[in-house]
Amino acid sequence: MDNKVKVVPRYGSSFKDRLYLPAIYQGMKITFKHLVGNAADSNAVDTLEYPEEQPTDITDRYRGLHRLTHRQDDTIACVACFMCATACPADCIFIEATEREDGEDEKMPKRFAIDTLECVFCGYCVEACPCDAIRMDTGIFSLTGNSREDFVLEKDQLLAHKGAFGEEKSRARK
Amino acid sequence: MLENSIFAILALFLVGGSLMMLWSRETVLSAFGFLVAMLAMAGLFALLENSFVFLAQIMVSVGAVVVLSLMVITSINMKEENLPSEPYKLRWMLFSALLVSPFALLMYRTLVHLGQTFDTSREGYGTLKGLGGELFSHWVLPFEIVSVLLLAAMVAAIVIARKEPKQ
Amino acid sequence: MTLAAILVSVISLVVGALLALLMIPVLVWLERRGAGLVQDRLGPNRTNVFGFRFGGVVQSFADVVKLVLKEEYYPAHIARHRWLLMLAPMITFSAALLAFMVIPFADNIVIDGESLRMQPLPVDYGVLWYMAIGAIGVVGIFLGGWLSHNKYSLLGSSRAGSMMVSYELPLGLSIIAFVLTYDTIDFNAMVTWQSGTVLGFLPAWGMVVQPLGALILIVALFAETNRNPFSVSEGESEIVAGYMTEYTAMKFAMYFMGEYVAMNSASAVIITMVFGGYQLPWVSTETLLAHFNYFAWAIMLVIPAIVYLVIRWMRKNNRVRPTVISDGSREFEAKVLSWAMIGMTVVVEAILLYLSFSPDAVLGTAIAVTLLQIVVFVVKLMLFNLFFILVRWTLPRFRYDQVQRVGWYYLLPLSLVNLFITAIIVVGVN
Numbered sequence A: 001m002d003n004k005v006k007v008v009p010r011y012g013s014s015f016k017d018r019l020y021l022p023a024i025y026q027g028m029k030i031t032f033k034h035l036v037g038n039a040a041d042s043n044a045v046d047t048l049e050y051p052e053e054q055p056t057d058i059t060d061r062y063r064g065l066h067r068l069t070h071r072q073d074d075t076i077a078c079v080a081c082f083m084c085a086t087a088c089p090a091d092c093i094f095i096e097a098t099e100r101e102d103g104e105d106e107k108m109p110k111r112f113a114i115d116t117l118e119c120v121f122c123g124y125c126v127e128a129c130p131c132d133a134i135r136m137d138t139g140i141f142s143l144t145g146n147s148r149e150d151f152v153l154e155k156d157q158l159l160a161h162k163g164a165f166g167e168e169k170s171r172a173r174k
Numbered sequence B: 001m002l003e004n005s006i007f008a009i010l011a012l013f014l015v016g017g018s019l020m021m022l023w024s025r026e027t028v029l030s031a032f033g034f035l036v037a038m039l040a041m042a043g044l045f046a047l048l049e050n051s052f053v054f055l056a057q058i059m060v061s062v063g064a065v066v067v068l069s070l071m072v073i074t075s076i077n078m079k080e081e082n083l084p085s086e087p088y089k090l091r092w093m094l095f096s097a098l099l100v101s102p103f104a105l106l107m108y109r110t111l112v113h114l115g116q117t118f119d120t121s122r123e124g125y126g127t128l129k130g131l132g133g134e135l136f137s138h139w140v141l142p143f144e145i146v147s148v149l150l151l152a153a154m155v156a157a158i159v160i161a162r163k164e165p166k167q
Numbered sequence C: 001m002t003l004a005a006i007l008v009s010v011i012s013l014v015v016g017a018l019l020a021l022l023m024i025p026v027l028v029w030l031e032r033r034g035a036g037l038v039q040d041r042l043g044p045n046r047t048n049v050f051g052f053r054f055g056g057v058v059q060s061f062a063d064v065v066k067l068v069l070k071e072e073y074y075p076a077h078i079a080r081h082r083w084l085l086m087l088a089p090m091i092t093f094s095a096a097l098l099a100f101m102v103i104p105f106a107d108n109i110v111i112d113g114e115s116l117r118m119q120p121l122p123v124d125y126g127v128l129w130y131m132a133i134g135a136i137g138v139v140g141i142f143l144g145g146w147l148s149h150n151k152y153s154l155l156g157s158s159r160a161g162s163m164m165v166s167y168e169l170p171l172g173l174s175i176i177a178f179v180l181t182y183d184t185i186d187f188n189a190m191v192t193w194q195s196g197t198v199l200g201f202l203p204a205w206g207m208v209v210q211p212l213g214a215l216i217l218i219v220a221l222f223a224e225t226n227r228n229p230f231s232v233s234e235g236e237s238e239i240v241a242g243y244m245t246e247y248t249a250m251k252f253a254m255y256f257m258g259e260y261v262a263m264n265s266a267s268a269v270i271i272t273m274v275f276g277g278y279q280l281p282w283v284s285t286e287t288l289l290a291h292f293n294y295f296a297w298a299i300m301l302v303i304p305a306i307v308y309l310v311i312r313w314m315r316k317n318n319r320v321r322p323t324v325i326s327d328g329s330r331e332f333e334a335k336v337l338s339w340a341m342i343g344m345t346v347v348v349e350a351i352l353l354y355l356s357f358s359p360d361a362v363l364g365t366a367i368a369v370t371l372l373q374i375v376v377f378v379v380k381l382m383l384f385n386l387f388f389i390l391v392r393w394t395l396p397r398f399r400y401d402q403v404q405r406v407g408w409y410y411l412l413p414l415s416l417v418n419l420f421i422t423a424i425i426v427v428g429v430n
Helices: A015-019 A021-040 A083-087 A124-128 A155-160 B002-023 B027-047 B051-075 B089-114 B128-137 B140-161 C003-038 C054-069 C076-100 C126-134 C137-147 C151-182 C187-193 C211-224 C249-273 C285-290 C292-317 C329-357 C362-392 C400-429
Strands: A093-099 A107-115 C106-111 C114-118
Touching: A015 A021, A021 C003, A021 C292, A021 C362, A083 A093, A083 A124, A107 A155, B002 B027, B027 B051, B027 C076, B027 C137, B051 B128, B051 C126, B051 C137, B051 C151, B128 B140, C003 C054, C003 C076, C003 C106, C003 C114, C003 C249, C003 C362, C054 C249, C076 C126, C076 C137, C076 C249, C106 C187, C106 C362, C114 C362, C126 C151, C126 C187, C126 C249, C137 C151, C137 C249, C151 C187, C151 C211, C151 C400, C187 C249, C211 C249, C211 C400, C249 C362, C285 C292, C285 C362, C292 C329, C292 C362, C329 C362
Parallel strands: none
Antiparallel strands: A093 A107, C106 C114
């Protein structure tokens, strides 16, 4: 069995390389060009000047803040099946069920709270929901508050968030 | 008046630094005391308007000796249990002080005498130019002998610090 | 001591202290913004005081406030020696600051026949002072590393200390070569020596007269100030922050500021010895004083052009982006700064006009020449600081054995050879 030996060329032993000064000069040419070019026209630098400029790469798959959807007749789509709370890896969804008033299903949530400080925005709740009741397509990426309690979003707040990419109502039921 | 008070402060730092160097239990505090003493001595030279020796003292004593001692202290982690035990230390010290006292008396007499025999008002005293002129015109031979001595010391240090050649 | 002597020494001291200390926020700003622009991003540019960002310099002052107000804590093991822990960064900082104080920023000003030095410390042994006091800074690093009671700090401080000590040799030898060439240890005399010409058309700067010595000086000073590529002490990815790991708040601020002051002093020494100091090329002080009118008219033409270019650059760049709506505070700042600059230009033009047309304004001319030299010095200092910063963001850090190899195997023999050749040439020419 013959050994295939590959000889790798070693760089850095010529006099010019060991002197190191020509390499320094070439490197500094590049950095100097960047420095002067960017200083002369700082509008061309790619930094996003938030908050005057907003991010431009929020698509419909972007997992923003959650929202609870409505059915076509504006009732809440969620049936309090607890699938999302079970799927959540951060255990941040708190649901209390109650009887539904309009008679089409049996349950609806009395309390639906998401603790956004615990949420990891993974999207498992959206995948788990059988009724397209919870979505993360609001496109909201920044949530601020003054105390920890401000970050626990309740059912009314979640119902009030609007989707940002067209589809407002749940697709599960008519 | 100003000169006296500056002298008093510098002398205080010198004595305090030396005492700290001798008495502290931590080696790094000892080195720090040494640093303070050397800086104070350089200040005393500056007070005598000898600019070259002031700067040479800082360059050599602080920049070389103190740094060297700190390097040695930080690489050799000397702990109290590594030190040899010294029984009857106080008795030894008193006895040796007694033995050395005639020499101390002699030195005191010499230094007091010396202070009255040097004239410091010569042109160029204390400046580098004056010192250089004197050194290379009157004292060339001792200068060269000292440089040969330094060379011998350097060679000796390198020979001692060299790794043993493998047999 | 005449009134002029007292005034000049007080003003020199104030200018020197301000240059050294006020340069720290400016250097921090240059470093962060410069690093950003080199890396195709903007640096910090949001902190403002009533809408005035000044390009982000206010961020440095915000950093200082943060460092002052941070929580101070000490490692538990050194309960008895806290005072030494506090003192170690002060040693480094004050050594770096004192070493800056012998650099002249203008030629000796002659008022009523007496020639006064324009140095914060008007001594005539500047080179020796710089080398001696600069060597004290190493002590602070060793003390800091040892007292942190931390393996990594000890490693960092040993590396930094031994690197600084190893590079003091080539530094000293190249400085001796410069002293041989200029035949003086006075920084001011060195600068006036460099006002001649070499081969008839090149300015007699140290760069031209001693190219090898200048190179060794620059490399050794990079190593002395622990600056990239010789930043083995603060090898950020290797030993956390080296000897500065256990330092918080004001103590860290002292080390941090000490590093920038040392960089400033190193830049000042390099431009004094190698690049002609406070002088314009080919123009000596006597030429300036004798033909001040022509220079005044040249300056009167140049300043409005520079101010116009700066205002145009500010209008273009001091805003968020042309396509974006903002609250107009940056445009307001640009407007205020433009008017301030125009006002200053008008004042300076008026003064220069008066000086160039008044028949015998000796004192005024002398002061104007001094101010011009101070401006040239500050411009050169900023350019060289920018060079230090640019090299930091260009080169990767050297490994520690490479650092020692360069110091002992290459720079030391080179500086000895340089000294030999210089000595032969100096003795042969005279």
